[in-house]
Each structure stands twice: as C-alpha cells, then as structure tokens.
Amino acid sequence: MEYRSTGMIRPIDKMGRVVIPKEMREYLGLTEDGDKFEIYLEGKTILLRKFQPKCIFCGEFADSIELNDIVVCKNCVDKLREIKEQSPEG
Numbered sequence: 001m002e003y004r005s006t007g008m009i010r011p012i013d014k015m016g017r018v019v020i021p022k023e024m025r026e027y028l029g030l031t032e033d034g035d036k037f038e039i040y041l042e043g044k045t046i047l048l049r050k051f052q053p054k055c056i057f058c059g060e061f062a063d064s065i066e067l068n069d070i071v072v073c074k075n076c077v078d079k080l081r082e083i084k085e086q087s088p089e090g
Ligand SMILES: [Zn+2]
Pocket: 055, 056, 057, 058, 059, 060, 072, 073, 074, 075, 076, 077
C-alpha cells in the first residue's frame, strides 16, 4: 500500500482528540452524527477507515441489514428465506 499525503496537519488535544477535516469526512462518507470509523495500525502509521459492519454469516460489507446489532447481508437474508421456505414447518 502506498500512502499519499493530504498535506493536512492537525493538532491533537490533551484528551487525544483530533479533528478530521470536513472534506476528509465527506470523502469517507462520515457525515452523520455517530458515524464510526475503524482504526488500523501499520507500524507507526494509523489508518482510519469508515466502519462498515460485516455480515455475521459471510463477512461481506455490501447491502447489509442491521437488526438488533446483528448485521446480515441481503444475499444471506435470501439464503435464510430459502431455508425457511424449504423447511417442513414453513
Ligand atoms: Zn452474508
């Protein structure tokens, strides 16, 4: 992976908080209050990535549905539906 400098330098406060520039938040799609990012560490480099919950069955990010803090993708929802339709008790 090659890192590209954004040229943005931001101070860190006593609580360890850093303000992520608005344009970066918008670029990552982090625009709602409470949106989360996941923190990765590579050597001494911190990487921030928009947090996307994974499907508990297949690990995919795409088109997921969240229900009671459990994330299931639409493919797995369809599979579950098929299993339910095939079961004798319906
Ligand atoms: Zn899935």
